[in-house]
Amino acid sequence: MTKAQKAQTENRYKQKQLRKAEFIMPPNTLKEKVGSGGIGNDILNKAQELLENTAVDFQPLAEMYLKALMDGIADVRADKDDPDTESLITAILYPAMQLKANGGMFHYPLVTTIADRLVQFLEVLVKPDEDALEIVLAYHTTIRAVIMGRITGDGGKHGLALIKALDAACIRYFDRFPYNKNSKHPDFDETP
């Protein structure tokens, strides 16, 4: 090692910081107020029971999100030449996310599962072309059928068959248009 290299190595440990960072540990007033011990399982069970027995009708809420999804599809079709594809996808993605989030909260876990697949599809889609929109429409139709049929469980083997059919449509789409899949996306998974 030359003298210059040695000096460089030693200097590496004496570099000035790149950014100033101030660390603050705020007083834990929350802990002081609530103390310790957690809450009992009986209370947790009661809360879960309350969640499972909620009488909220999901149908009007779902209809609202499904309409927003259709509006999103219409927006994409109207602005198909808009270079800002991210905004176009967002118009479809947000209502899909709401269906995913709320289905399971209001006794429709199958809606959550199906909408989750749609969110995953949209998250890696580069450009929402007509073929991709056809897939989104298929998801829309399926979710609507689940809501109208008041399928409140996981749908059993029919539910599974629906999910598999929609998954297969997505796989076929990306087989045909591999360039429309954003492989740089952190959630991108090569395995089918």
Next chain:
Amino acid sequence: MTYQLHRISVLVVEDNAPMLEITKSLLLTFGVGSVISAANGDIGFRRFCQYNPDIIIADWMMEMLNGIDLTERIRNNPASPNPYVPVILMTGFSEKDRVLHARDSGVTEFLVKPFTAQDLYKRITQVIERPRQFVRSGDFFGPDRRRKNLTEYFGPKRRDADEIPTEQVLKEQQQEANVALQKMRDHAGLEKGDSIDLTPEGKSLSNKRKSPT
């Protein structure tokens, strides 16, 4: 001994009325003393300034002011009564880059919908039992984004708070590194100055004496 949750207040900000009601009911069942509600981020911030709650639970996607913008306002607005208040963000998104985006806005915890009573309770326990230190750096102010508690760090220390190592300490560190390196060489059957051939032609790790130039 159990948590005295009746001593705290929680602000729930959610534009979906049934979801807001469910979250409120769960918190009241847990024993939370007071649950304040708001139908969007803008109202949420006003209620926050008015009541200064102990925890905020906010939905991400809301009209007017969403959960991320609300969090940024809580952390940075001079009118904020407590910029350190724990914010639990509820959302249907679970994709990594979106979670990172939420984290970078100063959110304390992330609650993915649909959730169970246990999920909500876990996040509340987390903000009570494992509060995170705050960082002010450049244009970021919020909970420390590093989740892992790395107690042992061996790399260069370049922060103001770090002690500057003396020449003697540096020498000792260098010696320790040399000993560790020698152990690795011994283990691999290499000598100082050997290079490793990692090309396909080399097939496996092999050591070649550098030819003198």
